[in-house]
Amino acid sequence: MGESAMIKLDALGKRFHGPSGLVTALDDVSLEIAEGEIFGVIGRSGAGKSTLLRAINLLERPDQGRVFVGGVDLTGLRSDALRLERRRVGMIFQHFNLLARRSVYDNVALPLELAGLTRREIRDRVRPLLELVELADKADQVPAKLSGGQKQRVGIARALAAEPRILLSDEATSALDPQTTRSILGLLKDINQRLGLTIVLITHEMSVVREICDRVAVMDAGRIVELGSTFDVLTRPTHPLAREIARGLEPELKLDHLFGERFSEVPVLGGTTLLRIAFSGPHAEAPVISDLVRRFNVDLNILSGTIDHIQDRPYGVMKVELAGSVEPVVAHLKSLELGVEVLGYVRSALRTAL
C-alpha cells in the first residue's frame, strides 16, 4: 500500500464527554486502506466504529492525528475545501436518512443539486443510477412507500450520484432482514467490482464481513485489536474478542448440556477428549478424519461439523469426541497446519454408572 493508500488514518484520537466522564472513542488508531478494497470494521456497540468511520469524511473531527483521503490531508483543509472533498466520499446509513418529502428521484438528485448541476445533467446521472439499483420504476414514489431494502438502494444510488471514489457504510444492513442484507451486500460487491469503488463498512455482524470484506479490523474500546485478511481473522483470530466474534459464526454446541455431569474441564482417567478442529490452509480438503482413525487407531465421534467458504476459500470446523491417545493426534493435526483446540473432557458413561 503506502503510496497507493486511498485512505490513510494517522494516529487518530478522539474523546467525548459522556454522562459518566470522559469516553475514549478512538485511541491512537492508524490504518491504511487500499484503492478498490472492501474494508470491514467490526466490534461491539460503543467500540468506536462509527466515530472511526465518521472521521474519514471529518463528520467527526478527531482531537489528534490526521486523515488523508486520496493523498489529501483533510484535517488541514478549510471548511469550503473540505466540502468539495466530501463530495468524493459517499455515505450510507443504518436508517437510510432519506428525505421524506422528496421522491426517490429527487433524493438521488440531491447531491447533484448541491453541487450545482443543471436539471439536464442531473437527469443524465440519476436515471442510470436508478437502473443500477433496480428502482427505475419507483422514481416518483416517496420513500415511505418503499421497503427497507429499497430504501437502502435509494441510499446507495444517492451516495453514488456524485461519482465518489469511496463509499462509507455505517451499519447499512443492520436494520434489514438476512435475505435483504444479502442482496444489499451483493449490490455493494457489484459496485465495488464495476466501479472500482473503495468501500469501508462498519458492522457488528461477522456474517457481513465474511460475505464481502477483503480485510477486516476488529475494534475494542477505541483501539484496533486485530487486523488482517478476512480469512485470517476468521480462521486464526489471536485477540480474545476477535476469537469470540469469529466463533459466533459457528453453530453453538453446549458441551455441558450435551454431556451433563460427565463433562469435565480437566482430564479424567479413562475418559474421552473433546477437540475442535479447524480446517483451513493447504490440507483443508484432505480426508483428515479417516486418516486419523487408521493411522492412530483411535475412535472418533463427530459432534458437529460445518464447511464454509470465506473469500472463496474453504474453511471447516469440526467438533469431535476422541477416545484414545490424544497427544500424537494433536501433534499430527498441527503438522498439517490445522487449528486444534481441546474443548474439554468427558468421563466414561460406565464409570459414572458405577
Next chain:
Amino acid sequence: MSEALLEQLFDSLTDTLLMVGTASLVALLLGTGLGVVLFATTERGLWRQPAVSRGLGAVVNATRSTPFIILMVAIIPFTRLIAGTSIGTGAAIVPLAVAAVPFFARLVEAALREVDRGLIEAAQAMGATPRQILWKVLLPEALPSLARGLTLTIISLIGYSAMAGAVGGGGLGDLGIRYGYQRFNPTVMLAVVAVLIILVQLVQSLGDFAARRLQKK
C-alpha cells in the same frame, strides 16, 4: 338581525381579517427568520453562536410570558413610532405582530428540531453548506410542521385580536364588547361569537388540509 347590524358585522370581520392577516404575514416572515436563528445558533447548531442563542432566547421568552393585554399597553411608545398612533385597527397590528413573531419563532424552532439529525448529517456528508442544509433539507422537511405552527399562530392571533379590539382596535372583539356587553345586546354578542367560531374552524380546517397535503408531498 337588521341590515345595519349585518353591515357592522361585516366591517368588523374585515378589520379582524386585516389585523390577523397582516400580523400573521409579519410573523411568517420575521418569525421564520428568528426561529431559524434560534435553532441554528445553539451549542450543537449549524452556526454555533451560544451568546446569540441565549440572548435571543431570553427576549423571546420575556415576550411570550407577558400577557397580551399587558404587552399591548407596555409597547405603546413603540406602536406610536411604527403606526403613528396607538389607537385603531392599524395600530393594533403592531402589538399583534410583536406577540406573534416570537410565538411562531418558537414553533419554527421546534419544527426544525423535529427534523431527523441523520438528514443533516447525510447532507453534510454530501458536502452541503449550512445555507444549503437549511433550504434544501431543514425547511422542506419541516414544512408540514411549519404549516401546523402557522395555523396555531393564526388562531391565537384571532383570539388576541379580539382583545386588541376591546381597547380600541376595532374588529369583532370590539363589536362584541360594545354591543353585547355594554349595551346588553345578546344577538350581537351571539353573532360575533358565531363568526369567530366559524373563522377559527375555517382556519383550522385549511391548516390541517395544507399540512396533510404537504406530509404526503
